[in-house]
Every structure is written in C-alpha cells, then in structure tokens.
Amino acid sequence: MTQKINSNWHGQLTGTSILAISGADAVAFLQGQLSNDIGKLSDQRCQWSGYHQPDGRVLAVPLVILREGVVSLVLPTDIISDIRDRLSRYVLRAKVKFTVSESRLLGLGGPILADLLTAFPLPQPGRVTRTPGGLSLAAYGRRRVLAWGPPSSGDWRTITGALSEELESVWLLEDIREGIPRVVTAGQGLYTAQMLNLDLIDAISFSKGCYAGQEIIARTQNLGKIKRRLCRMGSETEVTGSDVCLANGDKIGEILNRQKSSADSQLACEYLAVIRLDQWQADLYSDGTPLIHLDLPYPISG
Secondary structure, eight states: OOBOOOSSEEEEOTTEEEEEEESTTHHHHHHTTBSSOGGGOBTTBEEEOOEEOTTSBEEEOOEEEEETTEEEEEEEHHHHHHHHHHHHTTOTTOOOEEEEOOOEEEEEEOTTHHHHOTTSOOOOTTBEEEOTTSOEEEEETTTEEEEEEOTTOTHHHHHHHHSEEOOHHHHHHHHHHHTOOOOOGGGTTSSBTGGGTTTTTTOOOSSSOOOTTHHHHHHHHHHTOOOEEEEEEEESSOOOOOEEEETTSOEEEEEEEEEEOBTTSSOSEEEEEEEEGGGTTSOEEETTEEEEEEOOSSOOOO
C-alpha cells in the first residue's frame, strides 16, 4: 500500500543516529579515513563522504558535519556501533573521542519550508545553519533539512507546529528519489564507491591524500571502467526479493534500498538498485515483477 505524504512535513528519525568525533585531532584523523576532503568543512558547510574497506568497497555513506570542532557522522543506527569500532582501531595516538549523540533528530521536507519556518535560517544545499534556540540545521540532499539539538529547545515546537508529522519511511523514500544510497549492515562491503554513485553525489575528493580504499577508487575513476551503477527503479506491485534479472532470468544486479511509494504515484514501491550499465535499457524484473526505469536528479555515466 502506498503512503499518503503531506506536502510539508517533519519526521522523527529513529533509524538514524549521529556519531560525534571530538578532540584536537578529529579533523586530521578523519581526513585519513573518509573519501571526501574533510579539510574543506567549516561550521557552515557539510558534505557527503564514504567510508571504505581497503579494497574500495563501501562500509558507510555518512553526511559529515563540523560544528565547533566536533565532526558528526550521520549514519543508519544499525551500523553506528560497527563504524565506531572500525574507526577506533586506527586511532593509535590521535587525540579523538567517539560519542553516539543523544540529540533529538528530525527530518524536514517540503517545497515551502522557508515560508513556513520564517524564524529559522534554513540552509542551502551543502550548508549548515543554527536556529535561535540552538538547533543545528543541515541541508540533506536537494530537498530536505536535517534538524538536531537538545530535546529541551523550544524551537522543536515551532517545527512540529508548522509541519505535518510523517513516518520515517517518507524520509527514506526521498533518499531513493535523490539517489542517496543508504548502506545498512546487509549492504556493507558489497559495492565499490562508484557502484553507489559516490562520485556523482560529490562524496569523493580525487585530489586529497590517502584514505582506506583510495587507490582502488582512483584507479576505477581514471581508467573509466565503471560497469555497474546505482539506478532508481519502481514497480506497480511490491517486490520482496533483491535480485534484478533480465527476461531470461539472468541476474544483472541487486536492490539496495526500497520503500513504498507515495499515494500520488502509480507505483507501489521505489528502489535503488546496483545494476550493469550495459543492460540498463533492457526489460528488467525482480521476482518476475516488471521494473520501471525512473530518473535520478543527476546523470548516470559509465
């Protein structure tokens, strides 16, 4: 069953958490761990990044935010302990501390957020702002805002009073529509950075120094041999399996993320799937159900 979505909304993000990395060496430490250039962050800028195995396969795709010397990684809750433990192995003598934030976390969406929340300086893409009551607001993709801060702030009442409440599934559906991969435990270590379009959402710096997986990621980019990409698809009936196949049954990819579509759509579900680019225009199926090719907000290239 599709979900009815109000045009301007807020939703409690119970499946998303923030891993805060503090200490004098926090920025330098993460510069050697993440794929984007952490040195370009500021209190007013945020960025997507990737965290990889040495073979270039993706372990996480956090939104990275720097506020007052503390670097925050916005991650799915189910992998946050794993990412903390993995990063901790490389601390050595660096002065860093890992803390899972207890801040309240809301996702905001809608075409006229700025008109409804006139008391707040809503951020433009790639930017971070702060409300008078101490909430932090980070642009999340092109159409949404991530809000977090102390539960006691009165600014929460302003947000919840101006916007309709929606389930977290609405936020996750927007991830799919914006082509932002959500890597949870089941998807860790399966795909390289380019397979998940990290180069297309500006989550990789090809001019910074070394980090885990950097050699493989750079070689893939420079040789121009990207054979699989993250693509958006839909279906008129819900698919429960993960394999993406040709009409003859040959497997050419897998579904990474899925969500029920909105009530104004003719689709039952929408998906992000990693598939072979040479078969992108073919008729594709999952569990025998036809899959419909859908656009992303950025061009797919090989």
